[in-house]
Amino acid sequence: MDRGTCLWLLSSFCVWGASRGARETVLGTLGKATFLRIPPPFQELTARFGAAVWKRDTEDPHSKQVLLKYSDGNYINYMQEQTRFHQANFSLEILNTSRQDRQLYEYIVSKEREEKVWQIQLEVYEPVSAPRIQVLGGTEANDSLTVTLNCTAERGDRVSYSWAGASRLCARNGSVLHLSYSPRNASLACSCTCTAANPVSRRAVAFNASECGREPQGGAGLRTGHLVLVLVVPVVAAGALAAGCTALRAGECPPRPPGHGSPRWEQTGRGETEPPRQAPGP
Ligand SMILES: *[C@@H]1O[C@H](CO)[C@@H](O)[C@H](O)[C@H]1NC(C)=O
Ligand SMILES: *[C@@H]1O[C@H](CO)[C@@H](O)[C@H](O)[C@H]1NC(C)=O
Ligand SMILES: *[C@@H]1O[C@H](CO)[C@@H](O)[C@H](O)[C@H]1NC(C)=O
Ligand SMILES: *[C@@H]1O[C@H](CO)[C@@H](O)[C@H](O)[C@H]1NC(C)=O
Ligand SMILES: *[C@@H]1O[C@H](CO)[C@@H](O)[C@H](O)[C@H]1NC(C)=O
Ligand SMILES: *[C@@H]1O[C@H](CO)[C@@H](O)[C@H](O)[C@H]1NC(C)=O
Ligand SMILES: *[C@@H]1O[C@H](CO)[C@@H](O)[C@H](O)[C@H]1NC(C)=O
Numbered sequence: 644m645d646r647g648t649c650l651w652l653l654s655s656f657c658v659w660g661a662s663r664g665a666r667e668t669v670l671g672t673l674g675k676a677t678f679l680r681i682p683p684p685f686q687e688l689t690a691r692f693g694a695a696v697w698k699r700d701t702e703d704p705h706s707k708q709v710l711l712k713y714s715d716g717n718y719i720n721y722m723q724e725q726t727r728f729h730q731a732n733f734s735l736e737i738l739n740t741s742r743q744d745r746q747l748y749e750y751i752v753s754k755e756r757e758e759k760v761w762q763i764q765l766e767v768y769e770p771v772s773a774p775r776i777q778v779l780g781g782t783e784a785n786d787s788l789t790v791t792l793n794c795t796a797e798r799g800d801r802v803s804y805s806w807a808g809a810s811r812l813c814a815r816n817g818s819v820l821h822l823s824y825s826p827r828n829a830s831l832a833c834s835c836t837c838t839a840a841n842p843v844s845r846r847a848v849a850f851n852a853s854e855c856g857r858e859p860q861g862g863a864g865l866r867t868g869h870l871v872l873v874l875v876v877p878v879v880a881a882g883a884l885a886a887g888c889t890a891l892r893a894g895e896c897p898p899r900p901p902g903h904g905s906p907r908w909e910q911t912g913r914g915e916t917e918p919p920r921q922a923p924g925p
Pocket of ligand 5: 827831
């Protein structure tokens with residue numbers, strides 16, 4: 644059971660104990676439908692009392708917006724274009740969630756002098772786009788290679804990044820992965836995968852340099868091939884490009900100690916998408 648479900652259960656059980664402010668947080672995905680659910684005790688109460696209202700706060704602290712009025716099996720939906728009401732469980736479905744929908748919602752059941760309120764705070768997140776991996780720089784010193792990778796997703800709210808892979812060296816939290824390894828493991832970086840995630844979505848992409856995917860690790864000939872690709876080519880390329888690079892792409896060029904090349908890898912990986920996690924609910 645995840646934390647959301649647990650909180651949901653707890654708050655449902657607390658309904659009768661709390662005098663006011665029984666509250667749930669719902670995570671909505673920008674551009675998708677969002678369900679604002681009513682817990683079973685409130686559903687039963689609605690059936691018993693026969694009247695309920697859906698409201699939400701507005702920017703003005705002195706006014707609330709009435710979204711829907713329910714009375715004995717009939718209802719008026721004041722936001723017919725944007726919402727759908729489900730009489731079976733009194734949930735309100737926001738059809739195309741927008742940033743403006745981020746508000747405190749209230750479901751008020753009333754009868755004569757009695758009133759019970761269920762509150763839902765809606766948070767809206769834009770899902771993350773497929774991340775891209777950029778090589779910030781690399782060096783070769785003594786018997787070790789270093790390479791720095793930066794993973795970024797263009798879109799998405801409150802995105803967090805993490806790295807993982809076959810090697811322990813790939814495991815890291817944050818967008819930047821600094822790798823340092825033996826030239827014998829030249830393709831180690833190829834096993835690293837970056838995941839960009841936020842509470843409503845996650846997408847992963849594997850680092851794929853032009854060197855990746857050619858070889859199973861091992862053979863002496865292949866290893867030499869890697870050394871050539873990873874070390875010699877960059878040295879030559881660095882020399883050839885040095886002037887143009889400093890002039891044209893100064894901002895993108897990593898600082899390079901004299902005599903050392905920077906592996907000039909290009910990310911050509913394809914993103915793999917994992918299904919977004921469900922917002923917490925019953
Ligand atoms: C409420 O009812 C609607 C329509 O019957 C259904 O699509 C939806 O999944 C239900 N929601 C919950 C929380 O039971
Ligand atoms: C949802 O709203 C956005 C912005 O108003 C719009 O661009 C998009 O087409 C809408 N999507 C659907 C499925 O109606
Ligand atoms: C390379 O190795 C030498 C001797 O082992 C050491 O003194 C030097 O600091 C090393 N240089 C780097 C850049 O690690
Ligand atoms: C990584 O890339 C992002 C987006 O391009 C940039 O804002 C950030 O500064 C980069 N990080 C480093 C350490 O260069
Ligand atoms: C090469 O990588 C493998 C697996 O990632 C690891 O077990 C091994 O220790 C590495 N060798 C060197 C010399 O770094
Ligand atoms: C990344 O963060 C998660 C949660 O904070 C933690 O469990 C994990 O051990 C961290 N991983 C690394 C490689 O630091
Ligand atoms: C890595 O890129 C090469 C071409 O540059 C491609 O053939 C290969 O399928 C890619 N591998 C993955 C896992 O995307």
